[in-house]
Amino acid sequence: xxxxxxxxxxxxxxSDIYFSFIKSPTAIVTAIILLIIFFCSFxxxxxxxFNPFDPxxxxxxxxxxxxxxxxxxxxxxxxxxxxxxxxxxSTILYGxxxxxxxxxxxxxxxxxxxxxxxxxxxxxxxxxxMVVMRFTDVQLTVPSILxxxxxxxxARGIISKELHNEMAIYVLIFAIGISEWPQFARVSRAATLVxxxxxxxxxxTIIGVSNITIMFKHILPNILRPILVIGTxxxxxxxxxxxxxxxxxxxxxxxTPSLGTxxxxxxxxxxxxxxxxxxxxxxxxxxxxxxxxxxxxxxxxTLNPKLN
Amino acid sequence: xxxxxINNLSVDYExxxxxxxxAKNVNIDVNRGEILGLVGESGSGKSTVGNAIINLIDEPGxxxxxxxxxxxxxxxxxxxxxxxxxxxxxxLIFQDPQTSLNPILTIGEQLIETIQTHLNxxxxxxxxxxxxxxxxxGIKDAEIRFNNYPHQFSGGMRQRVVISLALCCEPExxxxxxxxxxxxxxxxxxxxxxxxxxxxERNLAVIxxxxxxxxxxxTTDRVAVMKNGDLVEIGPTKEILTKPKEIYxxxxxxxxxxxxxxxxxxxxxxxxxxxxxxxxxxxxxRWVKKEISNKxxxxxxxxxxxxxxxxxxxxxxxxxxxxxDVSFNIKEGQSFGLVGESGSGKSTIAKMIVNxxxxxxxxxxxxxxxxxxxxxNKEMMKFRKQIQMIFQDPYxxxxxxLKVKDIVSEPIKLHNPSISSIDLDNYINDLLESVxxxxxxxxxxxxxxxxxxxxxxxxxxxxxxQPRLLVCDEPTSxxxxxxxxxxxxxxxxxxxxxxxxxxxxxxxxxxxxxxxxxIAVLKNGKLCEVALTEDLFVKPTHNYTKELxxxxxxxxxxxx
Numbered sequence: 001x002x003x004x005x006x007x008x009x010x011x012x013x014x015s016d017i018y019f020s021f022i023k024s025p026t027a028i029v030t031a032i033i034l035l036i037i038f039f040c041s042f043x044x045x046x047x048x049x050f051n052p053f054d055p056x057x058x059x060x061x062x063x064x065x066x067x068x069x070x071x072x073x074x075x076x077x078x079x080x081x082x083x084x085x086x087x088x089x090s091t092i093l094y095g096x097x098x099x100x101x102x103x104x105x106x107x108x109x110x111x112x113x114x115x116x117x118x119x120x121x122x123x124x125x126x127x128x129x130m131v132v133m134r135f136t137d138v139q140l141t142v143p144s145i146l147x148x149x150x151x152x153x154x155a156r157g158i159i160s161k162e163l164h165n166e167m168a169i170y171v172l173i174f175a176i177g178i179s180e181w182p183q184f185a186r187v188s189r190a191a192t193l194v195x196x197x198x199x200x201x202x203x204x205t206i207i208g209v210s211n212i213t214i215m216f217k218h219i220l221p222n223i224l225r226p227i228l229v230i231g232t233x234x235x236x237x238x239x240x241x242x243x244x245x246x247x248x249x250x251x252x253x254x255x256t257p258s259l260g261t262x263x264x265x266x267x268x269x270x271x272x273x274x275x276x277x278x279x280x281x282x283x284x285x286x287x288x289x290x291x292x293x294x295x296x297x298x299x300x301x302t303l304n305p306k307l308n
Numbered sequence: 309x310x311x312x313x314i315n316n317l318s319v320d321y322e323x324x325x326x327x328x329x330x331a332k333n334v335n336i337d338v339n340r341g342e343i344l345g346l347v348g349e350s351g352s353g354k355s356t357v358g359n360a361i362i363n364l365i366d367e368p369g370x371x372x373x374x375x376x377x378x379x380x381x382x383x384x385x386x387x388x389x390x391x392x393x394x395x396x397x398x399x400l401i402f403q404d405p406q407t408s409l410n411p412i413l414t415i416g417e418q419l420i421e422t423i424q425t426h427l428n429x430x431x432x433x434x435x436x437x438x439x440x441x442x443x444x445x446g447i448k449d450a451e452i453r454f455n456n457y458p459h460q461f462s463g464g465m466r467q468r469v470v471i472s473l474a475l476c477c478e479p480e481x482x483x484x485x486x487x488x489x490x491x492x493x494x495x496x497x498x499x500x501x502x503x504x505x506x507x508x509e510r511n512l513a514v515i516x517x518x519x520x521x522x523x524x525x526x527t528t529d530r531v532a533v534m535k536n537g538d539l540v541e542i543g544p545t546k547e548i549l550t551k552p553k554e555i556y557x558x559x560x561x562x563x564x565x566x567x568x569x570x571x572x573x574x575x576x577x578x579x580x581x582x583x584x585x586x587x588x589x590x591x592x593x594r595w596v597k598k599e600i601s602n603k604x605x606x607x608x609x610x611x612x613x614x615x616x617x618x619x620x621x622x623x624x625x626x627x628x629x630x631x632x633d634v635s636f637n638i639k640e641g642q643s644f645g646l647v648g649e650s651g652s653g654k655s656t657i658a659k660m661i662v663n664x665x666x667x668x669x670x671x672x673x674x675x676x677x678x679x680x681x682x683x684x685n686k687e688m689m690k691f692r693k694q695i696q697m698i699f700q701d702p703y704x705x706x707x708x709x710l711k712v713k714d715i716v717s718e719p720i721k722l723h724n725p726s727i728s729s730i731d732l733d734n735y736i737n738d739l740l741e742s743v744x745x746x747x748x749x750x751x752x753x754x755x756x757x758x759x760x761x762x763x764x765x766x767x768x769x770x771x772x773x774q775p776r777l778l779v780c781d782e783p784t785s786x787x788x789x790x791x792x793x794x795x796x797x798x799x800x801x802x803x804x805x806x807x808x809x810x811x812x813x814x815x816x817x818x819x820x821x822x823x824x825x826x827i828a829v830l831k832n833g834k835l836c837e838v839a840l841t842e843d844l845f846v847k848p849t850h851n852y853t854k855e856l857x858x859x860x861x862x863x864x865x866x867x868x
Contacts, residue, residue: 019324199705203769206662207719208692221709 020302027298030291037288041097048090049078053256058085064269067276080276082262083269088276091262092284098258099285102172103239109177110238111231114184119223121185122192123215133189136182144241147179148172152250165253172251176241180234187230191223225303232296236289243285259285310337311513312361312481317374319356319365319537330356330369332537340480343507343514345528345545347521349560349788350759353537354517358483361515362398363390378481396426399474403486405466409458415442415469416454419476426477441472445502464495471502475510482506485517492649493815497859500527519789521564522818522861525549533557549866563793565818567862570841573800574793574822590738595774595806604673605777605809606638606661611670613656630656632833633670638826640776643803643810645824645841647817647856653833654813658781661811662697663688674777693723696770700782702762706754712765713750716740719772739768743798760791767798771806778803779811784819796823817860821845829853 012018021027040047050057062085065077073080079088121132139147155171156164164171195201196219204214239259245251246260247267254261259281266278314336321328331353338344348354359365361376363383375382378397383389394400402408410418419438423429429437435454442450445468458466467487474482484503488496504527507514516528524531524545531549532542533556541554552558562575613631631653638644646654659665661672663679672680674691682688699705706715716736720727727735737747743764754762763783770778780799784792796819803810812823820827820841827844829836829852836850848854 199699199701200707202659202664203697203699203705203766204707204718205664206692206695206697207769207773208689208722209718218707218710222707 017302021298024298026294030294030298033287033291034295037096037291038100040093041100044090044093044097048087048093049076050087050090052086052091052094060085064274066274079280080274082265082277083274088280091257092259092281095257095259095262095281096284096288098169098252098256099239099242099260099288102169102176102242102252102258103235105173106176106180106238106242107231107235109173110179110181110234111184111227113177114181115188115220115227117181118185118188118190119192119215119220122189123196123211123219129189132185136185139179139182142179144176144179144237145244148175148241148245149248149250151175151178152245165255168252169256172242172245175245176238179241180238183230183234184227187226188223191226192219195219195222229296229300229303232299233293236292236296239285239292240289259288311340311379312336312338312515313377314357314361315375315377317357317360317376318372319353319360319369320372321369323368329537331360333374334534334537334539336532336539336542338481338513338515340513341507341511342529343504343516343527345524345531346515346517346534347519347524347531347560348534349519349790351536352534354534355485356537357534358485358515358517361481361483362394362400363387395422395479396477397480399477399479399482401467401470401474401482401484401487404490405463405470406490408470409466409473411458414455414457415461419454419473422473423476438472438476441476442469444506445469445472445475446498447472462495463491464498467491467495467499468502471499471506475506478510480513482512482514483517484514486519487516488523489518489520493817493856493861494649494859496523496861500861503527520861521549521561521789521863522567522865525863525866526861533560546866549863559790561863563790564863565793565796565816565822566864567818567821567860568864570821573797576790576794576797591735591742591771592805594735594738601640603640604637605640605675606644606811607673607676608634608636608657608661609671609673610635611657611660611672612668613653613660613665614668630833631660631667634830634833634835635670636828636835636838638777638809638811640809641803641807642826643812643824645820645827646811646813646830647815647820647827648830649815651832652830654830655781656833657830658697658779658811658813661777662695662779663691689723693773694775695777695779696773696775697779697781698763698766698770698783701786702759702766703786705766706762708754710753711750712740712752712754715754715765716750716768716772719769723773735772739772742771742802743768758791759787760795763787763791763795764798767795767802771802775808777809777811779813781813782815783812785814785816792819799823817845817856829856 045051052058062077062081063083065081066073067080068075068078077087079092081087082091117132121129152171152175155167159167159171201214201218204218242251242258243260243263246258247264249264251260252258254265257265262281263278263285266274266281269277314334317331317334318329319331321330334353334357336344336357346354346357356365356369360371365371371384376384378393381389383393409415416435416438419441420431420434423434423437424431427434439450439454442454447453447465447468458469461469487503488499491499500523503514503516506512516523518524528545530543531545533540533548533554535556540556541548541552548557549561552561559576565574611631611634612629615628615630634653634657636644646657648654656665660667660680667680671678674695679691682691713736716739717732720732720735736750740747740749745761745764745768749757749765754765757765783799784795787795799810800823802808810823812820814820824841826838827841828838829844829850831852836852837844837848839849844853845857848857
């Protein structure tokens, strides 16, 4: 096989991953849904019909407008409005951006932390490994929501009230990140244990390559597959954790609502008949998390050499 | 009319890009009381034929053509039939005795289960039948061992149990797929003797699938040679091995290292990389050649290594003595062989010499400097450069995420950080051409290469630092015999031209005989004897060496 003349695009088209992707309708549908969501959230200023955070565009007269297809609906507000007259569709899109930013950052944070610890623990072994792995065991016994609540509580204690709203998003990222890293540490340690006994690692040692280079240049690329898979599923989990925390009132403040905050706000109106305020953000969250999970499942099946 | 007749058998694997023909129009027949050898290199389709007989072809493979007639009945016609034949009329022995027994059932339970599936016997009768079978395959104290679990048996004993399982329903055809490949030489000969004895006693038809020409020569009555799914030649073993008609058979036989003499090079008839004609060692002009000084380059003194299994306790109860008080010297420019069966500690010694492990006691001197006591990394780097290693498994010894040029350039850049990129490229090209790979190989990934080519890349990487000592740990035992011959030739050429000192580790005595000037024989971590190659093969002094030499399968035995 001569791959030299092929462009990157052709190489992707030639790969087994692409082949299994176009063979899997689930993967295609979820990928398209996710692409649309990511696009709309990223370019929300252009896509969203209104800016729900611009007080001049809001009118209390529009408050509690039901979705456009119901009796009292207006075409202007496709999914209706909330109690302050904010367009639901725009609010959801803005909210999903916050959710995605928090989710991605948190998973990145726990990925870096967990993989570094797992990789070094697996590679060096001995007492260092024992300490790190017992620490992960302890951490795994604490439910992640509790962990996040704990971090949030401590943050409230040390950060002043004025600063807290600004810092809320960072606290949230840290709280979710710190509660998710053990699984990355475990998976990367297990994979490292397998890889470090392979001859190419011995060959590098014999050549005289330093431990850091062996770990990050040689072993890390070879253990990325399982990490990528649990990272994707972890992303869905992080988004849900964020929403849960926001729903409980310890997440992002209502001035910059995330999906969880929107569900909590809408929850107050549920019994007075304004169901759409909580229903649409909730359904959006379900679709988002579900799509990420399905894509993660497909990735797990495709990237796992044992199942092929 | 022969007992088993395979007519025009074809097996196809429909893959994503193309259809692979694992077997094409194969015609084979086996008689009762005869052992037919099925020999070929990896991918030749020999196991496919065996699996087709018992209908164990994996998806997406399918039998596209032909018939398999067993005792007058075409067993492909009715798929229901095969379930009745499998195990009952046809017995199977697999390669790996570690995985072909169920570890959570005692061997007695497994035997009784198999017997009762096929024969209408009550438990007591099945039990006595099973015990008799165990006795027949040579397991002592069969009544007691009956209740043991597979892990309580050694590898050879386990293979005996597998054979008794295959025999328990009085099969008439026995298919043995590489039955001794996972076993040591001394156990291999016992298992082969057992198969030969059973063939006679029970008048079985046996198909013995193997890649080992020595096994073929010593065991089989007739042999079928396969290549890429085609049947090349079939006939009486003696005729095929002494007067092969086809070029492929001739090249296969000439690649087998002779056990009775030392030859200077292997004759290569069909070459893997066709473009190159002669070995052209281009790195020679860069090489700082060491003169052969008749001095000891490596001295190993009272080397011992224990592996401690106990983490919490300091007791030595769980420790295993992998290497026990081993001493030998290697002269500069010499090839030194280290021979032993699995668990003899030969790889452990290699890893201590290249400083992957530290010895528990004893010293290793390289060029009169003790390298086992060096603490600082900087000091160690000087020796890392001079001692390099080639590994057994060509698939795990290269990092699949790096291009070949990055793999080869890593040691160069590490030991010569100031090298210019043009010079580096030239150096890489020279290295690749020295191991008979094309320049274009540099931009490819390891998975695009075959096992033999990967081993060449490994050699190029090891040569990049211009080492004085090359440690080869079973460099060809994962390769086919024709590729092995090419790699061994390459190593010989390199050694000759670059004055390399080689420590050659192998379990394969004929290979060691071809490669080495002096040989050390190891058993259970202890040194049995060190002798010049010819002395060792002609007049061995140690009993264990004698035993190994008589037991190794010899292709020359066919002439007697």
